[in-house]
Amino acid sequence: MTEAVFRLSQQRRVVTELPGPRSAALAARRAAAVPAAVASSAPVYVADADGGVIVDVDGNSLIDLGSGIAVTGVGASNPAVVAAVAEQAAHFTHTCFMVTPYEGYVRVAEGLAALTPGTHTKRTALFNSGAEAVENAVKVARLATGRTMVVAFDHAYHGRTNLTMALTAKNMPYKQNFGPFAPAIYRMPMSYPYRDHLPGPEAAQRAIEQIERQLGAGSVATIVIEPIQGEGGFIVPAPGFLPALARWATAQGVVFIADEVQTGFARTGTWFACEDEGIVPDIIAMAKGIAGGMPLAAITGRAELMDAVHTGGLGGTFGGNPVACAAALAAIEVMRSLDLPARAREIEALVLDRLETWAAELDVVGDIRGRGAMLAVELVRPGSADPAPEVANAVAAQALSEGVIVLTCGSYGNVLRLLPPLVITDELLTDGLDVLERALRAYGSRD
Structure with a gap:
């Protein structure tokens, strides 16, 4: 393990009133x-x-103590990331992967297949933001299963697009007067140990019973959940809650999507928070800490799910931008070396x-x-x-x-x-x- 190198003095110093x-x-x-x-x-x-x-x-x-909301885990100007960005930008900043592809995108996809939980065959698509990643994960789950209903949870935050606003639980400031929202999204009770005092398996059974009673398991395309909730209050579900949900999802043919946008990339002491209880998501959504501050997001999922989508069904003009890919490759290597x-x-x-x-x-x-x-x-x-x-x-x-x-x-x-x-x-x-x-x-x- 090497030591981090800093360009600026790592000391607090207040020389004016704030703001100055x-x-x-x-x-x-x-x-x-x-x-x-x-x-x-x-x-x-x-x-x-x-x-x-x-x-x-x-x-x-x-x-x-905020890291740009869990983005700059390796620092806001890590020298390896800065060098990778400069080198890539000197060659080309954009061609659009959907027009003329490039190796950086492929290398990031290969790296995420190796890094994310599970030994199954995987595929990865790259995007720009966490909301884009979550929205595309839901698209994949709906198409692959032929079902429409999506389960989200109390206190969840998944983004600011129309569909991810619908997934998000908190009204102000995220949803107030921005509707109507995407349909067929249903909210279930989350495990919140400080406030519900329920053991994990019992909290999971409460949610599962509501899903089966209100929706019917055979209609549910996917469960979307943060292994540790972010904006909702850093809520850590009681032990056993997530594994019980994951087992039920597998048994019912429901795609289990782990939203690791905030928890991913070493933030919680493992590469991904779902590893703490041995959960292997069907699809994992990533962003924030992936690229040392550059805008990049990804979904990595089981090959049979990702390959179910028709050609051209996933993508975007800036998704997997070459400079952001270079930053991600450098940032992940820094995470490993340190x-x-x-x-x-x-x-x-x-x-x-x-x-x-x-x-x-x-x-x-x-x-x-x-x-x-x-x-x-x-x-x-x-x-x-x-x-x-x-x-x-x-x-x-x-x-x-x-x-x-x-x-x-x-x-x-x-x-x-x-x-x-x-x-x-x-x-x-x-x-x-x-x-x-x-x-x-x-x-x-x-x-």
């Missing part, structure tokens, strides 16, 4: 040019980024030690959960399990004022999510956790 004057000036220009519908979590404008830091236009160096799945487990051990202390001492902390470098703190009103989104927002704002970027999420908006770059140093991560702890302790402790 240059960020404020850019915000004014943005307001005149960009619709308010396109929101940003942090009002600081980026000039540079490397490893675990983001440097803004005012010279502040901020600790990045053993980033192991690094994610190291991050888990370091962070969970702190989170467990917070849970024991702070009555605003209702639950801590996650896996690898995908960890969360669910905040509640003291003495209850009532969500406290106002506390999550206040803590994130206070952390930002001290130079730490942390994201919120959850169906109730009350979850702090920790998604540091996998190459972050222990020292920088510890500093970021110190800042978060100070912000949280402002809301009281257990007697």
Whole structure:
């Protein structure tokens, strides 16, 4: 295992109020040019980024605990990725794989066949975003099975296209007044241990009984599920929930689609989160961490499913862009050489030690959960399990004022999510956790 090399100093440094004057000036220009519908979590404008830091236009160096929503696991300017992008761009930036194909696309497909769970024969198609990947996975499942109904779950997030909005559970801001949505999508109860207190197999049986009673197994084309839910609150289903669903799907001829857009590529301590319970999806949807920050997505599935689609049925002008493919090949090699799945487990051990202390001492902390470098703190009103989104927002704002970027999420908006770059140093991560702890302790402790 080699060590990560950084171009920028890996230290937090706040030299202005946040946002600083240059960020404020850019915000004014943005307001005149960009619709308010396109929101940003942090009002600081980026000039540079490397490893675990983001440097803004005012010279502040901020600790990045968001990784661009789990994208820059290898860092935002990893030298191997930068070199691969530059080399490919010097030759050609685009030809469209559907017109004149190129080796990079094939190499990525070969790599994903080897990397994803299962030894069965696989095929891969490349796209641009996680939503595109999920939507195309559903297309494949419907065509291959000849069925139409799709099962999604409470608290799910799958994207912002019409079909993936229908799959997504949360109304605001993702679905409000954007309908009507794609039909034949049905929502079932998710395993949410903190709130339903059900063992995994029991929670799975609850969902299965509803599917069979309301839909009929023979009408269901696919189950689409995140092995650990992302935007819904980093919900980790109880052990046994996912395997029971997968077994039922196999027995009923239902395609099991694992949405690993946020969980994939070493984020949870394995290459893919479904590996933790030995699940082999029929189709796996990927994006985010795949290409070191370049836009790329993929679906890898059983050959008999993928090959069922007629010629020309999958594709897109920019899908599998050659520069993005070069970035993916370099990023995956970095993940291997640095053993980033192991690094994610190291991050888990370091962070969970702190989170467990917070849970024991702070009555605003209702639950801590996650896996690898995908960890969360669910905040509640003291003495209850009532969500406290106002506390999550206040803590994130206070952390930002001290130079730490942390994201919120959850169906109730009350979850702090920790998604540091996998190459972050222990020292920088510890500093970021110190800042978060100070912000949280402002809301009281257990007697």
